[in-house]
Amino acid sequence: MKNLSCKNLLLGVAGATLLSLGLTAPAAATMHAELASNLIDFRVDVPYRSVTLRVSGQGVDVQRTFSDQEALSFAPSEHGLADGTYAWELVANPIAGEREDGAGAAEAESTFGYFTVAGGVLVDPELSEVAEAPRAAASEAGIQGVAASAQVFTTDLIVDGSACVGVDCASNENFGFDTIRLKENNLRIKFDDTSSSGSFPDNDWQLAANDTNNGGVNRFSIEDVTNSKTPFTVLAGAPNNALFVEDSGDIGIGTNAPAVEMHIVDGDSPTLRLQQDQSAGFQAQTWDIVGNEANFFVRDVTNGSKLPFRIKPGAPDDSIFVTDSGDVGLGTDTPGGALQVQRATGAFENILTLQNNSGVGFVLTNTSGESVNSVYTSINNLASLYTVNFADGDGAELSIDADGNVTITGTLTTTGTTCGGGCDLVFAEGYELPTIEEHAAAMWSNGYLPNVGPTIENEPINLSEKTGRILNELEHAHIYISQLNTQVHDLSAEVELKDAQLRAVLERLERLEHRVGGE
Incomplete structure (x- = not known):
């Protein structure tokens, strides 16, 4: 259990100040807020992982998270707060494990309130307002103990006219169009349900107008008295149509003519904020969904207000389209695969960069x-x-x-027709092979191999076709080599025969010369 003493965490605050904590509902018994001269000290009497404090008002929005080892203190003067009323909220984030399958966690303890800065100092909450007339005293003994000046009606009461209730009602009250008027310095209407048997509902409720402490906030609230909660509050000065519910159930925020189920109107970038505040034990994260004349975008407030997603006004239909199978189309509502990018400009365009x-x-x-x-x-x-x-x-x-x-x-490896010159057809029966002389004549006449064709310097080359034609010329060359080899073989045989004949003649000549010389 954490029970931190009031410590001055923020240093260098000059001068004594007065503060109105101004709780609009009774704080939870486990959470306390106290004035300590120039700062607010908080105490939380339940185990927690961290505590988040948020202060907002007058265009200021300050949020800080305290660990379980830090003193829970806040000095308004450290933030240069201007005159005006500020709301504060304290949330004790419970100790919890990681989220599983989107499941929730234990509810956090929380409380809230207000303080006011006037003339550069914080307003003293202990000052009390004096009523213009004394309230009639009543004992705790029921109607039997009511003071003699009180009137008790034990039957129905019908007032033909208007009624004023409160110690400040005048004897000649001018009601105007008011039917019932409450008039004094602390105004409440309480619904005290005395049901005590069976399963009858018995929760107590209260309508409250304005805080009762000095420097408190001007407000109208519906208070859940039994559970010490204030689920609904309207601050004084709220603009027209701040919340408007049409007879169809459509809700307008900033408009009295909502066109859809939820219609938000603002002069500058209407925004929907989604804030996870650690109250369920999970890490804090805030997202904004915003629309204006420049963009519709999602803003990651927690991480430097980055804009991971934006759409410009005028973006075409199906700029992003996701099918029920998860296929994504960019520019099409019928993607043919996991991702299809489509344009119809009719001209060259870089589709993917x-x-x-x-x-x-x-x-x-x-x-x-x-x-x-x-x-x-x-x-x-x-x-x-x-x-x-x-x-x-x-x-x-x-x-x-x-x-x-x-x-x-x-x-x-290439595929398809790459042998424009015939390639292996040179070996086919019936192929008209030119003679070596004919082929040589064509080569020298054209200035290139006949079946390869011209190869112009610095011009593109079709390597597949050119390679096939070179192969065809190579086959021609090997055929010619084979022909020449046959001719060489025949000539060699003929030369060998001639050599043999010549040797025989020489031998005969040698014998003849020898015989003639001997005589």
């Missing part, structure tokens, strides 16, 4: 097998390199640099 202050990439992952298979595709701006890398532990399989140089670590 990926941008980063460094390298940019995206990952394609197949999770259907026993192991996850991923492909990492990225552009490294520093090296001006586009890469495709399978998650197989080695380097990139494909890369293209800014000069158009392509690096492939595997093989390159």
